[in-house]
Amino acid sequence: MREYLINTPVASIIFAFTIATSIYTFSAHQLFERFMLHPYSISKGRKLYTLLTSGLIHRDWGHLLFNMLTFYFFGFSLERLLVSLSPWGHVQFAVIYVLGLVLSDARTVFKERDNSSYYSLGASGAICAILFSFILFDPKMMLGVFFFIPMPAWIFGILFLGYCVWASRNARDNINHDAHFYGAIVGIVLTIVFYPGIIQHFIRQFADA
Incomplete structure (x- = not known):
């Protein structure tokens, strides 16, 4: 535990806080509803905080387990990698996660701005960015x-x-596929911004094969 806090403090805090908040809100229904993303309210200038808090809660144990396993396998590894490349690695990791969370919902907020019954939750957009x-x-x-x-x-x-x-246009499964897509795009774009040479590095992986 001490090693994680020293080497990957940002990932450790996100991981622990998301698990704790999600588990707590499983039984705290009023807080659960308050934390959910509500595009209709955001479009009216209200509940802007839900762009962040919606990533701290999950629908159920399966939703939480899948997201946190993915974060565990890639979040800690990415923070270690970024720290090995830059003294700003911890900050870069935090920026990718937070902006991945917020910007991944931009399309959803716009698309569902007139739908007062639409809600969304989960850290999937940020995790896709990672x-x-x-x-x-x-x-x-x-x-x-x-x-x-x-x-x-x-x-x-x-x-x-x-x-x-495809799923954003055709699926009827109550999953915010737009958040997954745009979270991934945010992760790609921010990584290129921080490390412009990553494009050549990416191409070299196949040229050297």
Whole structure:
């Protein structure tokens, strides 16, 4: 625990706080409802804080477990990697996560601005930002899709983004696919902003094969 707090303090705080808040709000229904993203209110200049607090809560145990497992595997690794590359690595990691969370919901807020019954929650947008940032550094790493199907990260990334676009238009599963897509894009863009050479690095991974 001490090693995590020293080497990856930002990821450790996000991880612990998100788990604690999510578990607490499972039974604190009033706070749960208050924390959910509500585009209708945001479009009227109210409840702007839900752009952040919606990432601290999850629908149920399965939703929380999936997101936190993904964060555990890639969030801590990304913060360590960024710190090894820059003295601002901790700050860069925090910026990717927070902006990934907030900006991933921008499209949803605009699209659902007149829908007073629409709510959204979960840290998926921010976690997608973290995941896709990491993929830029190691596109050929093998991912266990659904934890058992092996697939190179770059292939997974393409399929994932394509699925998000399709699901946003066609799926009726109450999942905010727009947040997943735009969170991934935010992660890619911010990583390029912080490390412009990442594009050449990404291409070299295939040229050197």
